[in-house]
Amino acid sequence: MDAVPTVDWRQQIHPILRAGNVRQVAYVPDAGHIRLIEACHADPTMRAIVLTNEAEGMGVLAGAWLGGQRGVTLMQSSGVGNCINALSLTQICRFPFLALVTMRGEWGEFNGWQVPMGQNTEAAFKGAGVIVQRCDHPEEVAPTIDAALALAFDSEVAVAVLLSQRLIGRKKF
Amino acid sequence: MSLDRREAVKRLLADRGEMLVVTGLGSPTYDVAAAGDDDRNFYLWGAMGSAALIGLGLAVAQPAKRVLVVTGDGELLMGLGGLASIAAQRPDNLAIVVLDNERYGETGMQKSHTAHGTDLAAVAQGCGFPRVTTVTDESELDRTIRDIRSAEGPMLAVIKVTASEAPRVLPSRDGVEIKNRFRKAIGI
Numbered sequence: 001m002d003a004v005p006t007v008d009w010r011q012q013i014h015p016i017l018r019a020g021n022v023r024q025v026a027y028v029p030d031a032g033h034i035r036l037i038e039a040c041h042a043d044p045t046m047r048a049i050v051l052t053n054e055a056e057g058m059g060v061l062a063g064a065w066l067g068g069q070r071g072v073t074l075m076q077s078s079g080v081g082n083c084i085n086a087l088s089l090t091q092i093c094r095f096p097f098l099a100l101v102t103m104r105g106e107w108g109e110f111n112g113w114q115v116p117m118g119q120n121t122e123a124a125f126k127g128a129g130v131i132v133q134r135c136d137h138p139e140e141v142a143p144t145i146d147a148a149l150a151l152a153f154d155s156e157v158a159v160a161v162l163l164s165q166r167l168i169g170r171k172k173f
Numbered sequence: 174m175s176l177d178r179r180e181a182v183k184r185l186l187a188d189r190g191e192m193l194v195v196t197g198l199g200s201p202t203y204d205v206a207a208a209g210d211d212d213r214n215f216y217l218w219g220a221m222g223s224a225a226l227i228g229l230g231l232a233v234a235q236p237a238k239r240v241l242v243v244t245g246d247g248e249l250l251m252g253l254g255g256l257a258s259i260a261a262q263r264p265d266n267l268a269i270v271v272l273d274n275e276r277y278g279e280t281g282m283q284k285s286h287t288a289h290g291t292d293l294a295a296v297a298q299g300c301g302f303p304r305v306t307t308v309t310d311e312s313e314l315d316r317t318i319r320d321i322r323s324a325e326g327p328m329l330a331v332i333k334v335t336a337s338e339a340p341r342v343l344p345s346r347d348g349v350e351i352k353n354r355f356r357k358a359i360g361i
Contacts, residue, residue, distance in 0.1 A: 024233060047233050049262055052254030059223035059255070063195070063230025066215055066352065068361040071230060089220035089227075093348030 009141035009167070013100070014039035016142060017072055018046070020149040024071035026051055026060040032102030032168045033074045054079035058086035062095045070153055072098045077105060077121040077162070078114060087128040090158050097130070097158035098148055107165035110173050121162065130158040136166055174309045178272050178334040181308075182243060183208045185270060185318060190239075192322075193231060193359070197224035197244025199279040201272055205243050206344035212358035216344045216351055222252030225259060225269050232264035232327075235359065239266050241321060246273040246287045246331075253296060259327055260301030268321040269297075269329045274336040282336060297329035304328035 013036050017025070025040040026049040027033065040048040051057055057073030064071035075083075080101060090097045104111075105118020117124075122132050133148055135141045145161055152159040182204040186194070189211075196202040198217045201224075205214055215231075217224055228242035249256075249271050259267065275288035287293060294305040308314050308330055317330045345351055 024230060026230075047262070049229070049233070049258065051258050053252075055222065056226045056252065056255050056258055058220065059226025059252075060230040060258075062223070063227035063232070064234050065230075066227070066355050067193075067231040067234025068356065068359070069230075069234040086220050086223055089217070089223055089348075092219070093352045095352065 007138040007141075009138040010035045012142040013145055014043070016146050016149065018043060020146075020153070021070055022072050022149075023047060023069040024049060024060060024064045025074065026057040026071060027074035028054050028076065028079055030074065030076040030102050031171070032076065032163065033100070036074065036100075054082040055086040057099070058083060058089050058097070061097060062089055062093065065095050070096070072100065074100050077101055077103045077118045080121045080124050081117055084124060084128050087130065087158065091129040094156055095158075096153045096156045098152040099130070099160040100145065100163065101160055102163050102168055103165045104171070105165070108170040109165065110171065118165070125160045130160050132160050132162060134162045134164060136164045138167065141167070175333045175335045176308070176311070176314060177337070178204050178274070179207055179339045181272070181314060181332050181334060184314065185241070185243070185321065190322075192239045192241055193235065195224050195227045195231065195240070195242045197242070197248035199245055199248065201243045201245050201248070202344065203339070203342050204272065207339070207342035210344055212354045214344070214351075215355050218346050221248055222255070224248055225252060226255045228267050228269060229255070229259050229262060229264060232267035233262065236264075236266055238359070239268070239322065240264075242267070242269045244269065244271055245278070246271055246275060246285050246293060247277045249293060250286055250291070256297050256300040256302070256329070260297070263303070264327050265325045267327040269327070270321070271329065271331045272334050273331045274334045276336045278336070278338065294329060294331045302327055302329050306330045308332040
């Protein structure tokens with residue numbers, strides 16, 4: 001059993017996005033992101049946009065950037081495969097892109113259906129031209145997301161931050 | 174009854190003012206280019222199913238400007254769930270025009286789902302769009318053009334067009350260029 005984390009990383013993400021002037025947060029609902037999704041909905045400076053499919057996030061973020069706003073997308077690893085062709089938009093137009101991805105299928109996973117996509121999340125992103133960074137420990141989350149935000153929007157590249165299942169904790173069935 | 178797609182798009186974009194335009198891949202991209210290139214056009218050549226969602230992000234970011242997505246039935250069918258996501262946000266400055274020829278024109282004019290009974294205006298209405306219409310004649314087109322300019326949206330208008338192939342008018346395929354010139358044109 002993991003020790004109780006000393007850093008509450010779940011509380012740290014929203015202030016970083018806000019400080020980074022993120023105005024649109026497009027997400028597919030996910031238990032690992034629940035606190036962040038609630039914080040984005042409660043923030044009058046942000047527009048939280050619920051999606052039916054992760055691929056929609058590439059379109060929304062591209063539109064946001066065309067209109068002068070920064071957007072971030074939230075998803076679970078199971079949705080990354082849905083994004084591959086839509087990421088051609090991000091890559092060919094060189095849109096800044098940041099995805100925060102909660103991982104399944106890699107650490108004490110109960111539901112085997114999560115394993116194929118979870119084990120291929122990093123490779124799928126890399127194959128689509130997305131830079132992948134990973135957080136396994138609570139103290140890594142804030143600096144990694146802060147740096148990923150700068151990388152995505154200052155260098156105008158696509159970045160995904162994977163929040164590992166070990167970090168999030170096993171899902172209880 | 175159906176309209177000519179080139180004529181319809183030309184009229185949609187005449188005196189467009191500050192309107193921002195996103196085009197779905199294939200014929201709608203060529204139709205909008207044929208009506209006259211403009212720095213405030215964002216042309217898609219891929220990412221099928223994304224056009225309406227780009228319109229959503231843009232409409233949220235630029236609430237004081239009208240945003241028009243011009244796409245085709247096949248392109249919209251690939252991203253139908255996006256209509257529900259748009260309806261949930263209710264961007265009142267967003268209009269989506271579907272040039273519905275009931276065909277996949279880019280791949281050899283195979284019949285699309287709208288030829289088999291799918292009603293995209295009804296789908297949008299079912300998703301929660303407050304304003305939908307299906308245009309089959311000139312007077313309905315005139316009314317729809319007025320609504321696109323000023324009515325509270327989001328709206329979706331299906332314009333039934335003939336399955337004819339107009340000569341291709343090809344705008345830039347340089348995604349970085351069309352992105353940067355679009356942002357510059359609106360002062361970003």
